[in-house]
Amino acid sequence: MDNVDVSEILVSEKEIKAMVEHTASLINKDFGDEELIVVGILTGSYVFTADLVRHLTMPVIVDFMQVSSYQGQTSTGVLTIKKDLSFDITGKNVLIVEDIIDTGYTLKCLKEMLLKRNPKSLKICTAFDKPTRRTNTIEADYAGIVIPDKFIVGYGLDYDGEYRNLKDVCVVSMVGGN
Ligand code: IMP
Ligand code: MG
Numbered sequence: 001m002d003n004v005d006v007s008e009i010l011v012s013e014k015e016i017k018a019m020v021e022h023t024a025s026l027i028n029k030d031f032g033d034e035e036l037i038v039v040g041i042l043t044g045s046y047v048f049t050a051d052l053v054r055h056l057t058m059p060v061i062v063d064f065m066q067v068s069s070y071q072g073q074t075s076t077g078v079l080t081i082k083k084d085l086s087f088d089i090t091g092k093n094v095l096i097v098e099d100i101i102d103t104g105y106t107l108k109c110l111k112e113m114l115l116k117r118n119p120k121s122l123k124i125c126t127a128f129d130k131p132t133r134r135t136n137t138i139e140a141d142y143a144g145i146v147i148p149d150k151f152i153v154g155y156g157l158d159y160d161g162e163y164r165n166l167k168d169v170c171v172v173s174m175v176g177g178n
Contacts (some may be wrong), residue, residue, distance in 0.1 A: 006153055011145055011169040016127075016155055018145040020048070022061045023125060024055030026142055027095065030123075035059040037087060037094045037119075040109070042066040047156035047164070048127040048144075053096060063087050069106045079109035090143030093117040099156050100128040100147075104138035111138070128152065128169070 011019075025037075035058060038047030042064050053060055066083040094114065100109060107124060114122055123140040132149050147169075153159045154166030163170070 002136055003158060004169040004175070005173045005175045006159075006163055006166070007171065008171040009130075009168045010147060010150065010152055010171050011155075013167040015145070016167075016169065017051075020051045021055055022129075023142050023144050027052075027125065028055075028057045031093060031116070033058055035048075035091055037061045037063060037089055037092050037112075038097055039085065039094060039108075039175070040064045040097045041099070042083065043164070044156045044158065045097050045127070048099055049097045052125070061087060065110075067106065069109050069127045072093070077143065080115055089114065089117050089119045091118065091120050093121045096122070096124045098124065098126040098140070100129050100130065101118070101126045101140060102133050102145070104133075105135060108136050108138045110118055113158050127155065128157075 025106065036056065038053055040046060049062065053062055063085050064083065065085055068080045068082060069078065085133035096110065098107060104154060108157055111122065123141040126140040127144045129140060129143040129146050130149055151172045152169050153172055154169045156164050158164045159172050
């Protein structure tokens with residue numbers, strides 16, 4: 001069985017803190033005093049969502065969704081909702097908060113689905129972005145830190161359910177064998 005090594009820090013706790021504050025300042029500037037419904041995508045974004053909302057200055061409602069997606073034979077694919085929103089977003093400003101955008105597939109499906117509920121606006125914020133992995137044209141309106149094509153953990157991100165509690169973002173590498 002492979003052992004997992006997570007000792008390589010890619011983004012430090014200090015850099016993450018600066019990213020959160022900068023991202024929040026952009027959102028504050030864009031929305032002013034308008035109410036914002038912040039939708040964290042479980043599970044990975046719970047840490048970023050908690051940090052981000054504490055730097056937002058407008059009236060905020062925090063909600064969470066949990067979805068899973070798989071690319072079927074049709075180009076639209078399928079999105080399964082494991083937990084839906086508790087609030088009606090019709091006519092509201094909505095900000096989706098993700099931990100990381102990889103292929104962009106999950107967000108593409110989610111965005112299409114939420115737009116059908118007729119929000120006033122729908123924007124996407126992600127803590128980390130792997131643009132080189134993208135298979136569609138989805139882009140975040142607020143993309144915290146661009147990272148290379150490596151598998152990362154920490155700050156809410158997991159490998160097989162583990163390491164979400166790390167304060168820094170670390171690179172996963174496999175060591176040893178059998
Ligand atoms: P996408 O649909 O390919 O963009 O999938 C994005 C989701 O895959 C994220 O919300 C994460 O849950 C997961 N993911 C993608 N890259 C990583 C990574 O490097 N570490 C941990 N989870 C990842
Ligand atoms: Mg996720």
